Amino acid sequence: MKLFAxxxxxxxxxxxxxxxxxxxxxxxxAATERHEIDDEFKWNTAALFATDEAWExxxxxxxxxxxxxxDHEGTLAKSSDALADYLELRDKLLQRVEILGIYASLRxxxxxRVAKYKDMDTRAxxxxxxxxxxxxxxxxxxxxxxxxxxxxFLKQNERLxxxxxxxxxxxxxxxxxxxxxxxxxxxxSSTALGAPxxxxxxxxxxxxxxxxxxxxxGNLVQLTSGRFEKFxxxxxxxxxxxxxxxxxxxxxxxxxxxxxxxAGAVEGxxxxxxxxxxxxxxxxxxxxxxxxxxxxxxxxxAVGDNIAPVxxxxxxxxxxxxxxxxxxxxxxxxxxxxxxxxxxxxxxxxMVLDAVEVLGEEYVNDLNAGLDAGWxxxxxxxxxxxxxxxxxxxxxxPYILMNYGDNIxxxxxxxxxVGHSMHSLRTSEHQEYVNCDYSTFVAEVASTxxxxxLQFRLDRESEGAGRDEQIYLLDRFIQDxxxxxxxxxxxxxxxxGIHEMAERGETLTPEAMGEFYSGxxxxxxxxxxxxxxxxxxxxARIPHFFYNFYVFQYATSYAASFAIAEKIDKGEPGAVxxxxxxxxxxxxxxxIEQMKRAGVDMTTPAPIEAAMQMMGDAVARLEKLLEAS
Numbered sequence: 001m002k003l004f005a006x007x008x009x010x011x012x013x014x015x016x017x018x019x020x021x022x023x024x025x026x027x028x029x030a031a032t033e034r035h036e037i038d039d040e041f042k043w044n045t046a047a048l049f050a051t052d053e054a055w056e057x058x059x060x061x062x063x064x065x066x067x068x069x070x071d072h073e074g075t076l077a078k079s080s081d082a083l084a085d086y087l088e089l090r091d092k093l094l095q096r097v098e099i100l101g102i103y104a105s106l107r108x109x110x111x112x113r114v115a116k117y118k119d120m121d122t123r124a125x126x127x128x129x130x131x132x133x134x135x136x137x138x139x140x141x142x143x144x145x146x147x148x149x150x151x152x153f154l155k156q157n158e159r160l161x162x163x164x165x166x167x168x169x170x171x172x173x174x175x176x177x178x179x180x181x182x183x184x185x186x187x188x189s190s191t192a193l194g195a196p197x198x199x200x201x202x203x204x205x206x207x208x209x210x211x212x213x214x215x216x217x218g219n220l221v222q223l224t225s226g227r228f229e230k231f232x233x234x235x236x237x238x239x240x241x242x243x244x245x246x247x248x249x250x251x252x253x254x255x256x257x258x259x260x261x262x263a264g265a266v267e268g269x270x271x272x273x274x275x276x277x278x279x280x281x282x283x284x285x286x287x288x289x290x291x292x293x294x295x296x297x298x299x300x301x302a303v304g305d306n307i308a309p310v311x312x313x314x315x316x317x318x319x320x321x322x323x324x325x326x327x328x329x330x331x332x333x334x335x336x337x338x339x340x341x342x343x344x345x346x347x348x349x350x351m352v353l354d355a356v357e358v359l360g361e362e363y364v365n366d367l368n369a370g371l372d373a374g375w376x377x378x379x380x381x382x383x384x385x386x387x388x389x390x391x392x393x394x395x396x397x398p399y400i401l402m403n404y405g406d407n408i409x410x411x412x413x414x415x416x417x418v419g420h421s422m423h424s425l426r427t428s429e430h431q432e433y434v435n436c437d438y439s440t441f442v443a444e445v446a447s448t449x450x451x452x453x454l455q456f457r458l459d460r461e462s463e464g465a466g467r468d469e470q471i472y473l474l475d476r477f478i479q480d481x482x483x484x485x486x487x488x489x490x491x492x493x494x495x496x497g498i499h500e501m502a503e504r505g506e507t508l509t510p511e512a513m514g515e516f517y518s519g520x521x522x523x524x525x526x527x528x529x530x531x532x533x534x535x536x537x538x539x540a541r542i543p544h545f546f547y548n549f550y551v552f553q554y555a556t557s558y559a560a561s562f563a564i565a566e567k568i569d570k571g572e573p574g575a576v577x578x579x580x581x582x583x584x585x586x587x588x589x590x591x592i593e594q595m596k597r598a599g600v601d602m603t604t605p606a607p608i609e610a611a612m613q614m615m616g617d618a619v620a621r622l623e624k625l626l627e628a629s
Contacts, residue, residue, distance in 0.1 A: 031222070031224045031380065031381065031382040032379070032380065032381050032382065033381060033382050034110060034111055034381040034382070034383075034384070036381070037378075037379055037381055041345070041376075041377070041378040041379050042374070042377050042378075043106065043374050043375065043376060043377040043399050043400070043401075044373060044374025044375075044397070045103060045106050045107060045399075047373075047374065047396070047397060048099060048102060048103040048106075048396060049103050052116075052120070055100065055103055055104070055120065058096070058100055059100060059123065059124070059127065062093065062096055062097055062100060062127060063127065063130075065093060066093050066097070066127075066130065066131055066134055067134065068089075069086075069089070069090060069093065069131075069134045069135055070134050070137075072085070072086040072089070073137045073141065073180075074141070076138075076141050076142060076145065077141070077144070077145045077149070079153075080152075080153035080154075080156045080157035080159075080160060081157065081159075083153055083157075083160065084157055084159035084160050084163075086138075087160070087163055087434070088159070090135060090138075091432075091433045091434055093131070094131065094433075095393065095394060095395060095433050097124075097127055097128060097131055098393045099393060099395060099396055100124050100127065101121075101124040101125070101127075101128060102391060102392065102393065102396060102399070103120075103124075104117065104120040104121040104123070104124040105121055105124070105391065106377075106391065106399055106401075107120065107121075108120065108121040108385075109384065109385035109401055110377065110381075110383075110384060110385075111381065111382070111383035111384060112202070112206040112383050112384070112385055113206055113382075113383040114383070125191065125194075126191065129187065129188070129190050129191050132187035132190060133184055133187045133188055135187075136180065136183040136184035136186070136187040137180040137183065137184070139170065139174075139177045139183060140177055140178065140179055140180045140183055141180070142167070142170050142174070142177075143170070143174035143177040147171045150167055150171065154167065162431075162432035162434055162435060163434055165435065165587075165588050165589060166434055166435070169288075169290075172290070173287065173288065175277070176276040176277055176278060176284075176287070177276075178275070178276065182275070186272065186275065193268040193271075193272070194268075195264070196260075196261040196262065196263075196264035196265040196268065196546065197261070197265050197543075197546035197547075199257075199261050200258055200261040200262065200265075200543065200546060201543065201546075203254065203257065203258065203261075204386070204541070204543065206383070210222050210223040210224055210227075210228075211223055211243075211246035211247065211250060213231065213239070213242040213243055213246055214239075214242070215231070215239060216234060216235075216236050216239055223243060223246070223247070224380060228243055228247065229405055229409070230405060230407075231243040232244055232329050232332045232333075233332045233333045233334065234333060235333055237321075237323065237330065240329050240330070240332065240333060241327060241329055243329075244327075244328070244329035244534070245534055247541065248534035248535070248537045248538065248541075249534060249537075251537040251538075251540040251541050252534070252536075252537045252540075254540070255510035255514075255537055255540050256510055258510075258540045259508060259509060259510040259513060259540070261546075262498075262508060262513075262539075262540075262545055262546065263502070263507070263508035265545075265546045266281075266498055266499055266502045266508060267502055269281045269284070269285070269499065269548050270499065270502050270503055272284065273285075280499070280500075280503060281499045281502075281503065281548070281549075282296060282496055282499060282549060285548050285549040286549070289439045289441060289590060289591050290590040290591075290592065291441060291590075291591065291592060292592070292603060294603065295556065295592070295602055295603060296492065296496070296549070296552055298603075298604070298605045298608065299489055299492060299552055299555055299556055299605075299608055300489060300492060300493050300496075301605065302605040302608035302609055302612070303485065303486065303489040303555070303608060303612065304523075306608075306609060306612035306613070306616075307486075307523075307524065307526075307612075308616070309612065309615045309616035309619045310482065310486055310524065310525065310526065310615070311525070311526030311527070311528065312616075312619050312623075313478055313482070313615075313619045313622075314326060314331075314525050314526050314528045314529050315526070315528040316619065316622065316623060316626070317330065317331065317335060318330070318528050320335040320626055321333070321335060325530045326528050326529050326530060327529070327530050327532055328521065328525075328529065328531075328532070328535055328538075331479070331482060331525075332479070334472050334475055334476070335471065335475050335626075336468045336469070336471040336472035336475060337468055337471075338468045339468070339472045340408075340469060340472060342406040342407055343406060343407055343408055343410065343411050344406055345378055345379075345404050345406065345410075345414075348404070348410060348411035348414055349371060349414065351411055351454065351458075352367075352411065352414055352415045352418055352450070352454060353367065353368060354457065355415065355450065355453045355454040355457045356418075356450060356453060358453060358568055358569065358576065359453075359568070359576055359579070359580065360576065360580075363422065363580070366422065366425060367418060367422055370397065370398070370421065370422075370425065373397060374397070375397055375398060375399060375400050375421060376399075376400040376402055376414075376417075377399070377400065377401050377402060378402050378404045379402070379403070379404055380403040380404075380405075384401075384403065385401060386403060387401070387403065388400070388401055388402050388403065388413050388416070388417050389401050389417065389420075390417045390420035390421045390424065390447075392421070392424050393424075393428075393433075393436060394427075394428040394431075394433045394436045395428070395433075398420070398421035398422075398424040398425055399421075400414075400417045400418070400420075400421055401417075402414065402417065408476060409476075411454070412451050412454060412455075412480065415447075415450045415451045415453075415454045416447045416448065416450065416451050417447065418447075418450055419446045419447030419448065419449060419450035419451070420443060420446060420447045422446070422450075422583065423438065423442075423443060423446035423447070423583045424436075426580070426583040426584050427583065427584065427585070427586035427587075429584075430584040430585075430586065431584075431585070431586040431587075431588060435586045435587045435588040436586050436587065437586075437587045438585075438586045438587040438591075439587060439591040440550060440553045441553050441556065441557065441591035441592075441595075441602075442557075442582065442585075442591045442594055442595065443553075443557075444553050444554055444556075444557030444558075444561070445557045445560050445561045445564065445582065445595070445598070446561075446582070446583055447557075447561075448484070448554075448557050448558050448561035448562075449561040449564055449565050449579065451480070451561070452561050452562045452564075452565030452566070452569075453565050453568065453569065455477055455480070456565065456566070456569040458473055459473060459474075459477070462474075467625060467628065470625055471622065471625050471626065474618060474621060474622050474625065475622060477618055478615065478618050478619060478622065481558070481611070481614075481615045481618070484554050484555060484558045485555050485558050485559065485611055485612070485615065486524055487524075488551045488552065488554040488555040488558075489524075489552070489555045490520050490521070490523075490524045491542065491544065491545070491551040491552075492549075492551050492552035492555065493520060494516065494517055494520055494539065494545070495545055495549060495551060495552075496549070497516055498513060498516070498545075499549075510537075510540075513539050514536030514537060514539070515536065517535070517536060517538055517539045518531050518535050518536045521535055521538075555608075556602055556607075556608070558611065559600075559602075559607040559608050559610065559611035560595055560598075560600040560602060560607055562611060562614065563599070563600050563607055563610060563611075564578070564579055564598055564599060564600060567599065575599070578597065578598050578599055579598060581597070581598070582594055582595075582597070582598045
C-alpha cells in the first residue's frame with residue numbers, strides 16, 4: 001500500500017542562486033516576509049492542529065499506539081474478522097500519522113528556513129518510517145495466504161468490502177513481495193534512500209540566495225521564484241536571458257552536488273526494483289498501478305512521430321519576436337504586441353469558478369466554500385517552498401500551496417491545483433480511507449481537466465476580442481501544450497534514459513547528463529533553436545527527476561483531460577457525470593480502467609496523436625492571426 005501522496009502541480013519550480021547580493025541592496029531587494037502577508041491569503045493549518053503543542057501530544061500518542069500493530073503479526077490467516085480487525089486498525093492509525101505529517105510538511109513549506117518546522121517534518125517522517133517497519137510483515141503474510149482463501153474472506157465478511165481492490169492488487173503483486181525480514185529492512189532503509197531528494201530540495205529551497213539582475217529599467221533586483229517567472233517572460237531579450245543565464249550558471253556551479261544527489265536517488269530506485277525482482281526501475285514504478293510499460297513508450301514515440309508542429313512553432317516564435325537567434329528562454333514571453341495586464345488573485349479565483357460552472361452547482365459550491373475556508377496559501381514569501389501543489393487526505397481539507405504572481409499563468413496554476421483538491425474532496429466523500437490514495441495517472445486528469453475547461457472558456461470569450469488578445473491567449477495555450485505535452489515528454493525520455501544508464505552500470509556525471517539533455521532539446525525543439533551551453537545544466541533545476549517516473553503522467557493526462565474536457569465543453573450527454581464519477585472513484589480501481597470508463601483509452605497512442613493534432617491546429621491558427629496583424 002502506498003502510504004502517502006503529495007500531488008505536485010504542473011509548474012513546480014526550483015530555486016536559483018547566482019552570487020551574493022551586495023549589502024547595500026539587501027533591504028531593498030528582500031522578498032516579502034510571511035508576517036507581512038494578510039491572514040486571508042494563508043491556509044488554515046489550525047484546522048489540523050490548533051497549536052504546535054497539540055501536534056506534539058499527538059506525535060507522542062501515536063508513537064505509543066502504533067506499536068500494537070506488530071502484535072497482529074501471524075493472525076491474518078486465522079479468520080476474516082482477524083484480517084478485518086487488523087486492516088481497520090492499521091488504517092485508523094495510518095490516517096492519523098498522515099495528518100500529523102501533513103501539518104508538519106505544510107508548516108515547514110511556509111518558510112523552509114525555520115528549523116523548528118523542519119525538525120517536526122523530519123520527526124513525522126521518522127514516524128512514517130517506523131510505521132512501515134511495524135507493518136513490513138503484512139505483505140509477506142498476505143502473500144502466504146492462498147488466493148482462494150483471501151477471496152473467501154472477502155465474500156464472508158462485509159467489513160472487508162472496501163478492501164477488495166487492495167487485496168486483489170496484493171495478490172497480483174505477490175511475486176514481488178519479499179520475506180518479512182527483507183521487507184522490514186527495505187522499510188528501514190526508506191529514510192536513507194530518500195536522503196538524496198531531501199538534500200537536493202534543501203539545496204534549492206533553503207541554502208542558496210537568488211541571483212540579482214538588472215530589470216528593464218536598469219534597477220538591480222534580486223530574483224525570487226515569482227520574479228524569475230516574470231523576468232523570463234520579459235519583452236526584453238536581455239532581461240530574460242540575464243535571468244536564465246544567472247540561474248543556469250548557478251546550477252552549473254553546484255552541478256556536481258546535484259548530480260551526485262540525482263545519481264543517488266536513481267540508484268535507490270534501481271536497487272529497490274532489483275531487490276523485488278522487477279525487470280527494471282520503470283517496470284517497478286508502473287507495476288503497482290498496473291500501467292503497461294507500452295503506455296510510457298507510446299507517449300515518447302507518438303510525440304516524436306508528430307513533433308513537426310513544435311518545430312513550426314519555434315520557428316514562428318523566432319520570427320514573431322524578431323530574434324536573430326532563438327534560445328530556450330525565448331519560449332516564454334508572449335508574442336502578442338500588447339498582451340493584457342495582470343490578473344489579481346480575486347479575479348483569477350472568479351475566472352476559475354466561472355470555468356467550472358459546466359460541472360454543476362454542487363462542484364461550484366463545494367469549491368467556493370473550500371476557498372473561503374482557507375484551502376489556499378496564495379502568495380510567495382521569503383523561504384517559502386517554490387511552485388505549487390495540493391496536499392491532503394481523508395479527514396482534512398485539501399491544502400493548496402501557491403506562489404501566485406498576479407498573471408494568467410497563476411490563474412491556470414490555481415485551476416490545476418483546484419482540480420487536485422476537488423478530486424481529493426470528492427474521493428474522501430465517496431471512498432473509505434483505503435481507497436483515497438488515487439494514482440497520479442488519474443490525479444493529473446482531474447487537475448488538467450479544469451485547466452482545459454478554463455482554456456475553452458477563454459478561447460470562446462476571445463472570439464469577440466481584439467487580435468492582440470486572441471494572439472495572446474492562443475500563444476499562451478500553445479505554450480501550455482509546450483510545457484506539458486512536449487517538455488514533460490522530453491523529461492520522461494531523459495528520466496528513463498538516466499535510469500537505463502544506471503542499470504547498465506554507467507556513472508551519472510554532470511557532463512553525461514548535460515550532453516544527453518542538450519541532445520533532447522535539439523530533438524524536441526528543432527533546428528530553429530540554439531542550444532546554448534547553459535542548457536546542459538537544466539536537468540539540475542528539475543525536482544521531478546527525483547520522483548520516480550512521475551513526469552510522464554503530466555503528458556498522458558494532458559492528452560486525456562483535453563479529450564474529456566472537449567466532450568464536456570460540447571455538452572456531450574453523460575460527459576460531466578463520467579468526469580465526476582472518475583473523481584469519486586479515488587483509488588478503487590486501476591487507473592487505465594478508470595480512464596476507459598471516462599472515455600479515453602491510454603493503452604493506445606490515439607489520445608497522444610489527437611493532442612498533437614490539436615497543437616498543429618493551434619499553430620496554424622496562430623500563423624493566420626500573425627499574418628493578418
